[in-house]
Amino acid sequence: MKLRFGTAGIPSCSKGFGTEDGIRAVNELGLDAMELEFVHSVNISEWLAPKVKKAASDNNIFLTCHGQYYINLNAAEEKKLEASKKRLLKAAHIANLCGATSVAFHPGFYLKSSKEEAYRNVKKAIEEVVEKLKQGNNGIWIRPETTGRHSQFGNLKEVLQLSHELEQVMPCIDYAHMMAREGINSKQQFAGILEDVEKTLGKTALGNMHIQFSGVNFSEKGELNHMTLEDSDLNYEEMVNSWKDFEIGGVAISESPNIEKDALLLKGLM
DSSP: OOEEEEEESSOTTOSSSSHHHHHHHHHHHTOOEEEEEOSSSOOOOTTTHHHHHHHHHHTTOEEEEEOOSOOOTTOSSHHHHHHHHHHHHHHHHHHHHTTOOEEEEOOEEOTTSOHHHHHHHHHHHHHHHHHHHHHTTOOOEEEEBOOSBTTEEOOHHHHHHHHHHSTTBOOBEEHHHHHHHHOOOSHHHHHHHHHHHHHHHOGGGGGSEEEEEOEEEEETTEEEEEEOTTTSOOOHHHHHHHHHHHTOOEEEEEOSTTHHHHHHHHHHHO
């Protein structure tokens, strides 16, 4: 499978505001993927989802999804934990009806837990979500994302281990987050990410990547905000070179403020 490039949501050049309009705009741009943005709410109904799926099929656009921000699978309160699982399940349900292949999401926060305890809690919650998806014959990939703040659960080792230990789980690698949190920004470090993916999950995982990218502004605590690639210090040319060196496939989603421009920029470098 080749590496497809797309936008996080509807491109700014879209002639309409609907998801189907956005899919057509992505195709007209010469891109081949789009991420459904459910970050604040799941904004596509069961009634509309088949139309979204048809639009994606007609335009040869590969769909992914970003789940809600309001998820903490390490929540101490049972009510918050159950609400988080329900949000993830709803995003996965609608995304699957739309024909999306995966749901990326921020797993949660360490809070007062040790990293080991947080890992056990997050793993248990994802396992329960996957079990319910299986009961509904929903085979969508659940993708915990590498996160951008030290207070958040989700360093590379954690998301790779979850993917190794759980069925129907694969990582979402966010390069801006990894730069903000761990200083990943060199040719050797970019290669190291993919080496770790292959070592933990096997070579086939390199053909099934879900990547998010943008420039990033950050402090000692981690990510502050997204930036365009050209306005940031992200060494994006070497990042792309590592993708070529490892011959990865899957999807790479631009989360830059100028989503389509940076998606086209990186596609041009491939």
